[in-house]
């Protein structure tokens with residue numbers, strides 16, 4: 520049976536044309552599709568333009584627009600393709616993994632490093648691959664890019680120009696697309712065909728701070744005095760914060776005392792935090808901070824906004840953040 524797919528276009532390089540001020544998204548979804556080699560027996564496709572923006576301009580409110588469009592059309596289609604800029608695609612793929620849970624259909628994000636109208640370009644292949652993967656019997660949110668299928672909570676943009684811009688971090692690739700062929704390196708994930716759960720309440724009062732040698736503890740006064748509900752600290756290596764010199768512990772205690780969720784992650788892309796390893800990590804483990812294990816920052820930001828959209832109660836926030844959703848974290 521032919522699959523019924525919906526393409527939701529949001530802009531990005533894939534839809535960009537050269538203007539006086541540089542590349543800017545302006546192509547309509549039908550124009551994008553005119554470049555694609557159709558696989559007529561496999562699918563029938565409708566399209567809708569949700570926004571036409573550089574993904575630099577994506578906001579959490581834009582994630583909600585995308586999620587609600589999918590929710591509203593969920594019953595009518597077998598799969599969804601979202602064309603999106605690459606710069607914040609990993610945030611959107613993570614966010615949609617929280618906003619739209621369970622379900623029975625694939626939601627596939629793609630984009631390109633070079634506009635569709637340029638030659639050569641990666642846009643044509645990526646869009647074709649995304650459409651092909653959206654025909655699979657699989658559920659969840661995925662990024663399809665340069666022939667690789669990545670779980671939505673595990674994609675990270677690691678290159679600014681090359682075609683292989685995205686990697687699956689701390690998680691295996693779900694699959695590969697080559698022409699009309701989809702292969703799975705491991706067992707194909709089981710589609711347990713559950714009803715879609717759409718929950719779009721978000722709290723955006725979240726701050727990410729990357730510490731560095733010389734980071735001044737006073738910076739952490741800012742979230743305290745500006746109604747922030749969550750602070751994500753990108754610490755070093757296996758995880759730890761300075762406890763000598765510009766000691767961050769007293770300020771972190773103040774944040775926790777004020778009921779602000781403090782989340783610790785690592786600046787290292789691979790293998791995740793292990794705060795128990797070193798004294799500089801253990802000191803903070805004694806406090807009720809939130810562990811992230813091997814989650815990526817994009818997923819942590821989206822998950823924290825989503826969790827804080829439901830509760831500000833510290834123990835609840837910690838429990839929800841530390842509970843795996845959509846394969847976003849693995850315990851050791």
Ligand SMILES: NC(=O)C[C@H](N)C(=O)O
Nearest residue numbers: 531532573574604605606
């Ligand atoms: N390759 C791209 O799509 C980059 C673009 N600035 C965007 O994220 O919209």
